[in-house]
Amino acid sequence: MLSSRMRVHAMAALVAAVAAVAACGGKAPARVRRPGTEYLAAIEFDGNKTISSEALLRGLALNRNLKAGRALDEYQxxxxxxxxxGAYKKRGFLSVVVSTSTETSGDATTLFFTIQEGPRATASVEITGLPPEVDPEEARALVKLEDGEPFMYAAFDEAKAPMLALVEDKGYAHAQLDASVIADRAKNTTTLRYWFDPGPKVLWGDVKIVGVEGPLADAARARLAFKxxxxxxxxxxxxxxxxIYGMGRFKTVRVDVDRSSLATVVPVKVSLEESTRWEARGGIGAGIDTLTYQARLRASLTHVGWPTPLTTLGVEFRPAYTVLRDNCDFFEVxxxxxxxxxxxxxxxxxxxLFRPEVKGELTGGLDYLTLEAYTQQGARLSLGIDTPIAASKRLQLxxxxxxxxxxxxxxxxLIGPTTAARLGIDHFERLGAFTETLALDFRDNPVSPRLGLYAELRLAQGGAFAGGAYHxxxxxxxxxxxxxxxxLGVLAAHARLGMLLGDVPPTERFYSGGASSQRGFAERRLSPTVDGIDANGNPTSVxxxxxxxxxxxxxxxxRFSPFGIKAGGVVFLDGGDVTEDAYDLDPTDLHWAVGIGLRFYYLPIGPIRLEAAYRLNRTGPGEPAGGDRFNYLLSVGEAF
Structure with missing residues (x-):
């Protein structure tokens, strides 16, 4: 047993140790020095204006001595x-002078770097030897420096690879580039010189595909952008x-061009390795708004290569569970x-199917969907053909x-017999329709775009001619x-219109509200309603x-990164409306909401979003979700 005095001393020692660790930023001291052992205590900079002291310190070899408490090393x-x-000369300070001095206090040494930056040199660019197929202005634009601007070595260096690729892309597979910087200290100028030897113009030769054979090899060959x-x-x-990689059938795809000689015809070898034939995937999702908790699962199993090498069979299970929390606390979920x-x-x-790049798909499914007004259960079958319209594949049909x-x-x-008959939910729904979709995609990234345009037109025609009961x-x-x-910013905008002309099938009716539409409303709550009184005598609607x-x-x-967190923010304005009849839509009288949100970029499918929205208008009696002004949401992926 420890005595009281021993316990007090042990506690004092523990407190002292914790204090010492805290003083070191949460790390124990690197080493214990014996008295009389010199060590590097600090490194200071003076005269540096263009490069910060922190940036200079990070690049020094002596920074390791400083952190470890070792002595100053003259060689380092x-x-x-x-x-x-070198750091200053790469920024155009050709006459920079760096001197050093030290001060010693006891065993501690402070090292001083005194920097005389001098004037900054200007740059000019010379490009020679370009073949006639290359536009000199296009090549010059690759150097991100205007003539007369301050010299930056990084701009000179970063232009070399794309400039050589520009020449090679015009058919000069054996092109060589000699790039150099000529400095004139007397005139304080630099010349960025790029000299090309394009060599002979080259044609594609024979193509050899290895790793697969038969229809798979033929499909890969059909996707070559050259012959x-x-x-x-x-x-x-x-x-x-x-x-070829976009087919989804190969784990690795390599296009190797034999440029080992100066031949004017270069052979090509395409090396392919098949992906596994069986693939299982699973995923989970969740969402929250003011009225619901949502949990979603997705599990799928696919097999490729049967009955033909280009066939993919799959089965997918999508259960979802929506908890209605209108009058229910979180802990009573x-x-x-x-x-x-x-x-x-x-x-x-x-x-x-029929020709390369045309994809055919057959989908069959069983649905059991509990919705606000009813439970919907049944089956659906769809056939589809997808094909690019343009060679760039940006236009799809x-x-x-x-x-x-x-x-x-x-x-x-709340839905009486008359309303049920009007909605068409008092009998079996038989739906048959032909569908068409035309999509034009000029986005730079389909998941988190920063620049571009996306346009889509969806059409459907239903009737007896398609086997349905609704025209x-x-x-x-x-x-x-x-x-x-x-x-780091993006301004994004979208607009969508939906119209059902003629009959209105129950399963095709429009709803709005939620994380991907009008965020002032909870999921599907921007919609026409049937109003009534609940069992407790309170007004309610569906x-x-x-x-x-x-x-x-x-x-x-x-986007921003506080403390290294991959985060971002958003401010938004959403508008929308859903009407019983398409002809009642009024673009001048929409429901509007403003909002703000935080985003965290840790998933490949898009950001994790936390958002709050405030409705600006149409919140009175008789309006959808009347009286509710606030909505908050938790979701994944961009809103649009």
Whole structure:
């Protein structure tokens, strides 16, 4: 047993140790020095204006001595003087002078670097030897320095690879580049010289595909952006590799060009390694808004290569669970009302149907969806063909056919027989329609775009001619645009219109509200409603969807990294409306909401979003979600 005095001394020692560790930033001292042992205590800089002291210190070899408490090393000091001079010369300070001095106090040494930056040299660019197919202005634009601007070595160095690729892409596979910087200290100028020897113009030779054979090899060959005899092009090689990899059938794709000799015809070897034939995937998702908690699962199993090498078979299970928390606390979630929504899908996809790049798909599924007004259960079958319209594949066309049948049960008590008949949920729904989608995609990134445009037009025609009982036309155009604002910001905008003309099938009705539409409303709560009184005598309502929809919005996204956290912020304005009849839509009288949010960029499918929205208008009695002004959301992925 420890005595009281021993326990006091032990506690004091522990407190002293903790204090010492805290004083070292959470780390124990690097070493204990014996008295009389010199050590480097500090490194100071004077005269540096262009490069910060912190940046200079990070690049010094003596920084390690400083952190470890070791003595000043004269050899490393000489190296560091050269490093500092080099850092300044790369920024155009050709006459920079760096001197050193030290001060000693006891065993501690302080090292001083005194920097005389001098004037900064200007730059000019000379490019010679370009072949006639290369535009000199295009080559010059690759050097991110205007003549007369201060010299930056990084701009000179970063231009070399793309400039050589520019020449090679014009058919000069054996081009060589000699790049140098000529400095004139007397005139305080630099000349950035790029000299080309393009060599002979080259054509593509024979193509050999290794690793696969038969239809797979033929499909890969069909995606080559060149053929024997075409002029050599680095862009064609890169596009071919991307197109073959985009088939989703190969683990590795290599396009190797034999440029070992100065031959004017270069052979090509395409090396392919098949992906695994079986693949299982799983994922989870969650969302929160003011009225619901949402949990989603997704599990899929696919097999490729049967019955043909270009066939993919798959099955996917999509259960979702929505908890209604209108009158339910968080800790009573298991006692709340809930809406299970389950989908089971089977798919068969055939690549290169009829011709390369044409994809055919057959999808069948079973649905059990508990919605606000009813439970929907049944099956659907769809056929589709996808094909690019342009060589760039930015314009895509989808042609399809849909056949579905659903029963409606557990109809909400607010919906009487007359309303049920008007909505078409008092009998079996037989839906048959032909569908078309035309999409134009000029976004720089489909997940988190910063620049570009996306336009889409969806059409559907249903009727007896398609095997359905509802005669209708569905029209859904959508437009999205993205413009960068500074290095880390994006201004994004979108607009979407939905119209059902003729009959309005229950399962095709429009709803708005939620993380990907009008964020002033909870999921699906911007919609026409049926109003009534609940069992307790309180006013209540149930959403039933509508035949017309408008959604629009604009938001400013930005990124920042406090304490290394990959975060961002957003401010947004959303507008929208859903009406019973498409002809009742009024773009001048939409529901509007403003909001702010935080984002965290840690998932490949997009940011984790925390957002709050405030409705600006149309919150009175008789409006959807009347009386509610605030909505907050937790979701994943960009809003649009």
């Amino acid at each position: 000091l000489g190296i560091d003087v050269t490093r500092i001079e 024997p005899g075409d002029p050599y092009s680095t862009k064609a090689a890169a596009a071919s590799q991307q197109a 298991w006692n709340c009302d809930y809406e299970p929504r389950i989908r089971l899908l089977g798919t068969a996809t055939q690549q290169d 989808h042609l399809g056919y849909l056949l579905a049948g659903y029963d409606f049960t557990d109809i909400n008590a 209708y036309t569905q029209v859904m155009p959508e437009l999205r645009g993205y413009v960068p604002v500074g290095p 959403v039933i969807g509508g035949g017309g929809l408008i959604e629009t919005g604009v938001e400013l996204r930005t």
